[in-house]
Amino acid sequence: MPPLSRGHDALWQAICPSFCRWPRRASILLNRTPKRLREAQCHYNTSVQSQNDTQLAPKLFQSESFEIRKYVRQIPEWLISKHHEDLRKAGATGDYHEVQKLLTVLIQEHREKLDQRLYHAALLANTDAQYGSAANVSSLLQEMIDEGIIWDSAICHAALKVLAVHPDYLLRQEILEELHRRWFTLSGEGWHDIIVGLIRDKQLEMAFETMETVQQQGVRLERWLYDLLLYNLCDAGELDAALSVLRHRSDNGDLSISGTIWAYFLDAASSQFHYEATEYAYRKRVEPGYLNPSSGVCINILNTAARHGDHRLAMDVFRVLSNRSQKLQHYHYEALVASYLKGGDLRTALTLLIIMSKARIPPSASEISTHIRKSPALCVTALKHLKELNKEGKSIPATAVNCIIDAYLDMNDLTSAISTYRTLCTLCPSGPTIDTFNGLFRGCREALPPDKDQAMHLAKEMVAMKIKPNSLTYDRLILVCIQADGNDMEDAWRYFDEMRGMGFWPRPGTLVELARKGCKLLDQRVWKLEEKAAGQKFQEWLRREWKGGEGGGVNGAGSDDDASGRVGEVR
Helix, strand or coil, X not given: CCCCCCCCCHHHHHHCHHXXXXXXXXXXXXXXXXXXXXXXXXXXXXXXXXXXXHHHCHHHHHCCCHHHHHHCCCCCHHHHHHHHHHHHHHHHHCCHHHHHHHHHHHHHHCCCCXXXXXXXXXXXXXXXXXXXXXXXXXXXXXXXXXXXXXXXXXXXXXXXXXXXXCCCHHHHHHHHHHHHHCCCCCCXXXXXXXXXXXXXXXXXXXXXXXXXXXXXXXXXXXXXXXXXXXXXXXXXXXXXXXXXXXXXXXXXXXXXXXXXXXXXXXXXXXXXXXXXXXXXXXXXXXXXXXXXXXXHHHHHXXXXXXXXXXXXXXXXXXXXXXXXXXXXXXXXXXXXXHHHHHCCCHHHHHHHHHHHHHCCCCCCCXXXXXXXXXXXXXXXXXXXXXXXXXXXXXXXXXXXXXXXHHHXXXXXXXXXXXXXXXXXXHHCCCCCCHHHXXXXXXXXXXXXXXXXXHHHHHHHHHHHCCCCCCHHHHHHHHHHHHHCCCCCCHHHHHHHHHHHHCCCCCCHHHHXXXXXXXXXXXXHHHHHHHCCCCCHHHHXXXXXXXXXXXXXXXXXXXXXXXXXXXXXXXX
């Protein structure tokens, strides 16, 4: 009668415990069981099933099979414990390759049974940024379910730590639901991992709300987590939230905020012209002298102050820039002028033009001109301030008066502009400039009707003052003569010849106006314009205009409008 086949009883398990720990099936912890180990295991199982356990078990270690002697041996417990400890340390550091190596030793050589310790280390190995992934975490957790191994709190926290490096919102929510279902408490480290995962997933608003909730629960958050959130909020342009985080830390006496954080925050805030954030960081760090921002950041701060009318902040930035060897340029002053204008201090803005003139920096009054053109009363106030400054002994630059003249001209008030020009001669020791006359010539051309007489009178005064004309001067005088009433073009051609003698050439729009008027009057001098005409298209257009003049009018109005549109509006 053949012997009965029996399972492994308690005695057999006591004699050969390593065989009883072999897993039921292959695991994804290992790619493949070595061939030699499979052959040894097969040989061993056949022998056990054919003989009585109690009689043959002691003879297992006396087998003549080399394969069995090699793999079936008693492993010292201290060695197994050491490998488990090494596995724990490798998993804690995220050493992916070391974890795989130790798992191979424990499962294939020591024949350790799959348990939570092995899966815990395998999960933590996926914190490796290069070799780990959220997909591996999902596969390992699913295999634990298949093997009947329950997720404990450590397994869930290990998975959350991996998802902080490799974000997966759905898998994270599944793990959190499992924690809640099992009534597990999420540790402080687990909250950190969740928040980091949200930040890496660019869910900054949710991360910010989670941090507030955690703080209300009394969980202490590490300072580096605040720094990480601040950097990402600044990069995303969420400066209101970044300011809230930084203000909360600073107001609560957090002294661990590094200078790098403050500098990065100030750079981001000023580059986006966020006034509240810029002003807060500047008052906290730059004003006391803890932080010395770069020149580029200072310019951004200056522009932010100019946009919001904070001249005190702008002046303090000037103090910082003045302490350096770098010479202040006109754009620094322009931002400062804009800040005073925004704050409603017109007098100080005009004073800055005087300071720029003394510093031999060409003053730019475009900001002031744009500001005072809103109302004639502002022009009167500006002129009043200049007269007061003149009485105080300050030398008024012509640019300061020119901005008032330009403002009047923009309001089509030539009379007030001429009156201001008369005042300029008494306020400014240097007298008017070519820019003064060019602006007045523009006003004469834009007047309704164009005031040619006034333009000719101003031209005589300019010659008397020995002010050298430029290309724009001749250009605008030609336009005044063209657009004035009557068909007399003698003065226009005279200025054109004089202009050519100086080496200048009219602007394209002026050239078109001169050609159109000459063709209309059948003036043969229009063919002078072909010398340096703007390409073949202009020459063809000129011939069409001439034919239209011969026909008693200008034909092809659409073409004329197109030509005028190509060269642009002339002022």
